[in-house]
Amino acid sequence: MTAASIRVTDLRKTYQVPEREGGLRAAAGSIFRRSTKSVPAVAGITFDVSPGEIVGFLGPNGAGKTTTLKMLSGLLYPTSGEATALGHVPWRRETDFLRRMTLIMGQRNQLAWDIPVIDSFELNRAIYGVSRAEYNVRLDELVELLDVGDLVRKPVRNLSLGERMKCEIAGSLLHRPEMLFLDEPTIGLDVTMQRRIRSFIAEYNARTGATTLLTSHYMGDVEALCRRVIVIHHGSLLYDGDLTGLVERFAPRKTISIDLEPDQPALEPGVLAGLAGGPDAVVQHGAERVTLRVPRSETAAVTTRLLGRVAVRDLVVEEPPIDEVIDLVFAAGPSDAAERAETAAAQPVA
Amino acid sequence: MPELGRLRAVYAAKFRAEIALQFAYRGSLVIWLLGLLIQPIVYLVVWTTVARSQGGAVGGFRAGDFAAYFTMLMIVNQLTFTWHFLEFEWRIRNGFFSPLLLRPIHPAHNDVAENLTFKLLTFTVVVPVAVFLLISFGATFETQAWQVAAFVPALVLAMALRFTFEWTLALAAFWITRTGALNQAYFVAMLFFSGQVAPLALMPAVVQAIATLLPFRWMVSFPVETALGRLGPTEVLVGYGAQLAWIAAAVILLRVVWRAGIRRYSAVGA
Numbered sequence: 001m002t003a004a005s006i007r008v009t010d011l012r013k014t015y016q017v018p019e020r021e022g023g024l025r026a027a028a029g030s031i032f033r034r035s036t037k038s039v040p041a042v043a044g045i046t047f048d049v050s051p052g053e054i055v056g057f058l059g060p061n062g063a064g065k066t067t068t069l070k071m072l073s074g075l076l077y078p079t080s081g082e083a084t085a086l087g088h089v090p091w092r093r094e095t096d097f098l099r100r101m102t103l104i105m106g107q108r109n110q111l112a113w114d115i116p117v118i119d120s121f122e123l124n125r126a127i128y129g130v131s132r133a134e135y136n137v138r139l140d141e142l143v144e145l146l147d148v149g150d151l152v153r154k155p156v157r158n159l160s161l162g163e164r165m166k167c168e169i170a171g172s173l174l175h176r177p178e179m180l181f182l183d184e185p186t187i188g189l190d191v192t193m194q195r196r197i198r199s200f201i202a203e204y205n206a207r208t209g210a211t212t213l214l215t216s217h218y219m220g221d222v223e224a225l226c227r228r229v230i231v232i233h234h235g236s237l238l239y240d241g242d243l244t245g246l247v248e249r250f251a252p253r254k255t256i257s258i259d260l261e262p263d264q265p266a267l268e269p270g271v272l273a274g275l276a277g278g279p280d281a282v283v284q285h286g287a288e289r290v291t292l293r294v295p296r297s298e299t300a301a302v303t304t305r306l307l308g309r310v311a312v313r314d315l316v317v318e319e320p321p322i323d324e325v326i327d328l329v330f331a332a333g334p335s336d337a338a339e340r341a342e343t344a345a346a347q348p349v350a
Numbered sequence: 351m352p353e354l355g356r357l358r359a360v361y362a363a364k365f366r367a368e369i370a371l372q373f374a375y376r377g378s379l380v381i382w383l384l385g386l387l388i389q390p391i392v393y394l395v396v397w398t399t400v401a402r403s404q405g406g407a408v409g410g411f412r413a414g415d416f417a418a419y420f421t422m423l424m425i426v427n428q429l430t431f432t433w434h435f436l437e438f439e440w441r442i443r444n445g446f447f448s449p450l451l452l453r454p455i456h457p458a459h460n461d462v463a464e465n466l467t468f469k470l471l472t473f474t475v476v477v478p479v480a481v482f483l484l485i486s487f488g489a490t491f492e493t494q495a496w497q498v499a500a501f502v503p504a505l506v507l508a509m510a511l512r513f514t515f516e517w518t519l520a521l522a523a524f525w526i527t528r529t530g531a532l533n534q535a536y537f538v539a540m541l542f543f544s545g546q547v548a549p550l551a552l553m554p555a556v557v558q559a560i561a562t563l564l565p566f567r568w569m570v571s572f573p574v575e576t577a578l579g580r581l582g583p584t585e586v587l588v589g590y591g592a593q594l595a596w597i598a599a600a601v602i603l604l605r606v607v608w609r610a611g612i613r614r615y616s617a618v619g620a
Contacts (some may be wrong), residue, residue, distance in 0.1 A: 015616060075448055077613045098454035110449035110619035112367060114374050119367045127453050129356045155374070 006049035006210040011081035013042040041067040043235035057215040064235040065215040073103040073181045102177040106184035117152040128175035142170040182214040203322030251325045256292045261311035265293040352607045364463035390424035414490030415587035421483045430512040439529045493579035504573040507593040512569040514600040524611035545571030567595045
């Protein structure tokens, strides 16, 4: 058994945020009395990540994903709790740790704005102490994989968002980090570019075995890359496990769509409800098309009953789209969420 | 790669990148340089005029002495000044500090390298301007050979002191969201106590005493005084001592403030 690459125990981060009412009176009052509010961004999370894993962090805006990533990459000190990454306490920012990892932020650039990309790459080569020979090999490889051959001689300010992102990624990987923190790496990019970056991340992981933590708003990123997802909401861990498990837990129903043969007597609503297991299960009832949402465990029985009763032209059983599942997770009230989190915690993690 | 070799490579790479950057903005560089040169020229014109109207000298400074003083002051000020404390707030607020923090090298190295490169580049313009000023205003020096040699360490220590001190000042941005007022206060103290408005020798005795206790004289005025041959061997040695003591204090302060600051750093919006 290999030791975990990342180990997080009860990690917390609380921000002190100045607070006052709007308006002139409150502004004048705040000269003499400042009030601040504690905002818990990360409220005690615990998890491990094994070497080589790609883990997706999911959560709405302000859930604590980025704060967690920043603590694990060493940018922020936590308020309390412990974490190790590659055997180091990240926020001590020891050279050995910083040399072996990278943080890529989709909304921030690390490359110097006004000079050709390649000059920034050269600077990174010196900072990370990469030998000339290794640098040349890696640069060729990254240039080819990301298709940035024509771009590296241009100043960063002349690049499009997608081009810039590809160069950012190349520059961040020249030292061949063993650990990648990716914060919204595909934000604002078109679908083709998103796909390209996804496949690149997968390729890099396969080639180097780098442990990868990724946050994204795009489910496509997570579906394509992460077998395991961690869902954070209001700073707490709601779910930690594989993606299919997430769907099963939070979306306990499947959708059955049926196209009916036209030449048959109309189906009475009561009859259909009986077949589906209750009127609540009927989502749509048309003359030629019926949509039902039924509990996972009853899918087979309902399907059999339907096929025995009506003439069916086509029948599809589907998981709800993952975006919808996520909506369901986040739409759940805090108590409901906590309850689910407890259930989730009781489950063995994949 | 051994640590020192890596550091050298980083400085070399930063140097190349920075040169490229400065050349990308030649226009702004020229305007910036003009601004840098105008201030000492204004003081020079004012004080030489005052000296002439007072029958040739003010407090022992003749017109030629003022010319020498303000020209040397321009050179020393140009070589010692830093701008990072003016940018730190912006840097932190916009998240540009985060990538620097995650490199396996202290962020101060980035700024030292930037600073040295800029100095080297602009020095090529400052030297001819200085020569022009010295000749056209008829500067007079009473400097001996040993004082010319003594000027070099005084200048290097002044650069180190001013950088360390002002980089520590910059770290105030970890606590204060708007650092403009603090920087302005620092700037005024600097202008007055470092001998930039007038030679400290012309100031009242009280001001001179305070200036000796504060760090500013040791950042600018002391190397200038040395270059003009106004200090004896003992005064020069005491000056080195004061510079070294202030550097030690500034380094300790920097480390303490740095440690506390990065703990506080919340990478707002970063």
